[in-house]
Amino acid sequence: MRNPILIELTRGALVESAHAGVVAVVRADGGLVAAAGDAAAPVFPRSAIKPLQALPFLETGAVERFGLGPAEIAVACASHSGTPRHVTVVEGLLAKAGLTPAALGCGVHEPFDAAVARDMIRRGERPTSLHHNCSGKHAAMLATAAHLGEPTDGYWHPDHPVQVRIRRVLEELTGCSLTSEVCGIDGCSVPNWAIPPAALARAFARFVSGTGLTPQRAGDCARIFEACTAHPDLVAGPGRFDTLVMQRLPGKVLVKTGAEGVYCGALRETGLGFALKIDDGAKRASEAVAAHIIARFHPEAQQAAPDAVLRNWRGLDVGRVRASLDLEAMLATCRVH
Amino acid sequence: MRNPILIELTRGALVESAHAGVVAVVRADGGLVAAAGDAAAPVFPRSAIKPLQALPFLETGAVERFGLGPAEIAVACASHSGTPRHVTVVEGLLAKAGLTPAALGCGVHEPFDAAVARDMIRRGERPTSLHHNCSGKHAAMLATAAHLGEPTDGYWHPDHPVQVRIRRVLEELTGCSLTSEVCGIDGCSVPNWAIPPAALARAFARFVSGTGLTPQRAGDCARIFEACTAHPDLVAGPGRFDTLVMQRLPGKVLVKTGAEGVYCGALRETGLGFALKIDDGAKRASEAVAAHIIARFHPEAQQAAPDAVLRNWRGLDVGRVRASLDLEAMLATCRVH
Numbered sequence: 001m002r003n004p005i006l007i008e009l010t011r012g013a014l015v016e017s018a019h020a021g022v023v024a025v026v027r028a029d030g031g032l033v034a035a036a037g038d039a040a041a042p043v044f045p046r047s048a049i050k051p052l053q054a055l056p057f058l059e060t061g062a063v064e065r066f067g068l069g070p071a072e073i074a075v076a077c078a079s080h081s082g083t084p085r086h087v088t089v090v091e092g093l094l095a096k097a098g099l100t101p102a103a104l105g106c107g108v109h110e111p112f113d114a115a116v117a118r119d120m121i122r123r124g125e126r127p128t129s130l131h132h133n134c135s136g137k138h139a140a141m142l143a144t145a146a147h148l149g150e151p152t153d154g155y156w157h158p159d160h161p162v163q164v165r166i167r168r169v170l171e172e173l174t175g176c177s178l179t180s181e182v183c184g185i186d187g188c189s190v191p192n193w194a195i196p197p198a199a200l201a202r203a204f205a206r207f208v209s210g211t212g213l214t215p216q217r218a219g220d221c222a223r224i225f226e227a228c229t230a231h232p233d234l235v236a237g238p239g240r241f242d243t244l245v246m247q248r249l250p251g252k253v254l255v256k257t258g259a260e261g262v263y264c265g266a267l268r269e270t271g272l273g274f275a276l277k278i279d280d281g282a283k284r285a286s287e288a289v290a291a292h293i294i295a296r297f298h299p300e301a302q303q304a305a306p307d308a309v310l311r312n313w314r315g316l317d318v319g320r321v322r323a324s325l326d327l328e329a330m331l332a333t334c335r336v337h
Numbered sequence: 338m339r340n341p342i343l344i345e346l347t348r349g350a351l352v353e354s355a356h357a358g359v360v361a362v363v364r365a366d367g368g369l370v371a372a373a374g375d376a377a378a379p380v381f382p383r384s385a386i387k388p389l390q391a392l393p394f395l396e397t398g399a400v401e402r403f404g405l406g407p408a409e410i411a412v413a414c415a416s417h418s419g420t421p422r423h424v425t426v427v428e429g430l431l432a433k434a435g436l437t438p439a440a441l442g443c444g445v446h447e448p449f450d451a452a453v454a455r456d457m458i459r460r461g462e463r464p465t466s467l468h469h470n471c472s473g474k475h476a477a478m479l480a481t482a483a484h485l486g487e488p489t490d491g492y493w494h495p496d497h498p499v500q501v502r503i504r505r506v507l508e509e510l511t512g513c514s515l516t517s518e519v520c521g522i523d524g525c526s527v528p529n530w531a532i533p534p535a536a537l538a539r540a541f542a543r544f545v546s547g548t549g550l551t552p553q554r555a556g557d558c559a560r561i562f563e564a565c566t567a568h569p570d571l572v573a574g575p576g577r578f579d580t581l582v583m584q585r586l587p588g589k590v591l592v593k594t595g596a597e598g599v600y601c602g603a604l605r606e607t608g609l610g611f612a613l614k615i616d617d618g619a620k621r622a623s624e625a626v627a628a629h630i631i632a633r634f635h636p637e638a639q640q641a642a643p644d645a646v647l648r649n650w651r652g653l654d655v656g657r658v659r660a661s662l663d664l665e666a667m668l669a670t671c672r673v674h
Binding site: 002009011012013016017018020042044069070114118121122124181182183184186187192194260261279280281282283311318319 | 339346348349350351353354355356357379380381399458459462518519520521522523524529531597598614617618619622655656
């Protein structure tokens with residue numbers, strides 16, 4: 001089965017390029033609100049599940065033990081832009097846990113933020129592992145290991161207790177068995193397990209509604225939601241789509257992008273979760289589909305300003321990025337109750 | 338009709354992302370050697386037809402008039418990297434035609450070459466229109482207008498004689514009627530007409546073989562082929578796929594990338610042309626398909642070195658970029674005679 005076209009890019013009178021994919025909007029009880037494509041086929045969620053991967057950081061007591069707060073929780077869920085503020089928060093998280101950046105195993109890349117990257121080049125500075133977009137997640141993994149007296153070296157290995165705990169949490173939230181057959185290695189070297197979009201969407205619905213969770217887990221999910229929506233700048237960065245969406249709808253939605261065209265979100269008012277994956281991995285399409293879904297449930301986000309971030313904020317000046325007829329049809333079927 | 342998957346990206350044991358598209362390999366007489374997908378549906382060729390767009394630059398006598406040579410012809414066909422050498426050649430082309438960079442209408446972007454862009458940031462220099470990857474094509478358009486006494490202002494307009502001549506040449510080589518209904522505006526602001534991949538591939542087969550062309554046009558096509566293959570560094574830039582392919586197979590192939598996943602090529606020994614378009618516009622997939630086609634007709638390119646540029650030279654370290662079964666089947670049907 002081929003997934004349907006979701007997004008089309010026009011040039012002149014023609015469709016120049018098109019992006020196929022799968023999308024699911026789900027209630028916490030697993031009931032499908034709407035879907036397009038094969039929502040039962042596993043996809044690697046990549047960084048889109050960082051808010052779920054952060055749960056053991058809270059559940060083990062590491063956050064309490066080291067006196068950490070919403071900023072550190074938000075950066076633990078981040079694919080951040082590597083601005084000075086991100087670096088400061090991650091470095092502080094490590095320091096409070098008695099660790100240094102030398103323990104980070106995420107690797108090094110230039111800051112996503114182009115202005116920050118330029119400033120560093122101008123000053124002759126080289127990026128460090130703190131600038132890696134996943135450094136906050138890695139710092140939280142390290143702090144959790146340190147809190148429990150586990151070795152910090154090798155924390156990225158699938159058999160390390162840090163990753164075993166994360167796998168168990170993901171299994172509980174998604175209801176999926178995450179075996180080595182569906183395990184891949186993420187860009188930042190930690191394991192990533194393939195999960196069907198329908199199960200990912202349900203996990204985010206449970207995350208935002210607390211449905212079916214223990215009171216402690218529901219409370220920790222709420223703390224993560226509040227930390228991310230209170231610090232949308234820390235979860236991504238200035239001008240980034242995730243940050244703009246959460247700033248436009250304060251306290252209402254948590255959204256998280258992942259590599260290769262994955263996108264997940266949780267809508268607080270309706271208690272819904274959504275997950276999508278663009279077959280070809282294009283971010284321009286995953287963000288466009290996410291924008292359409294969010295606008296369907298939060299039309300006020302578009303009406304708030306003519307240059308609504310949820311529409312055409314990266315639009316081409318020689319054509320349009322538009323929803324396909326299949327995506328329009330799927331959006332039209334979205335009903336909350 | 339949906340085009341077939343051509344390229345798959347694996348992570349662990351799973352296919353994480355996939356790219357569908359259309360590809361056609363054609364003889365100069367129009368005979369199809371092999372194809373996958375709908376090769377009769379028009380696609381915007383974007384920069385992949387720059388070697389064809391350069392023909393009026395030679396045919397009008399502008400090259401002779403201003404004493405220009407292979408370097409200027411190669412840069413006229415380029416989507417270049419904006420290195421100092423590219424800038425020097427384009428500026429020289431303009432100067433020999435009595436023009437300055439102020440006449441360029443292509444716009445401004447940072448050099449594609451990351452090291453050059455960094456050096457400019459370090460020195461506090463801002464990019465100019467000379468650094469735009471299309472500046473050579475624009476300089477050739479301007480020189481042609483200057484040679485014929487036409488206004489240089491507005492040379493990018495579809496009704497300007499410069500563009501009318503290019504449209505006529507494209508119609509003659511492709512056999513297509515290029516009306517305003519299939520006209521779009523390219524990234525550098527000149528018109529671009531949608532053309533079926535089968536017709537594009539045939540145009541490149543005629544270009545490289547001279548079949549069906551007047552002796553003068555066949556000679557000008559040969560001069561363009563020789564200029565590009567003699568200066569592969571000018572057509573793209575250091576480390577770029579097009580440049581590496583033409584360096585690996587000197588004098589044997591002309592290849593040219595275009596935006597949104599288009600790729601065209603001409604194979605001298607077999608007299609074949611090929612054209613392809615990735616539906617979603619991904620360059621990683623267009624280059625991978627091109628590499629497979631070129632390797633099919635020039636296996637020596639792979640045997641030349643273990644780190645063959647035609648295979649995995651941008652490979653992921655956590656998976657593979659591989660041909661789909663449909664692409665493998667199409668490659669297996671490729672026969673020259």
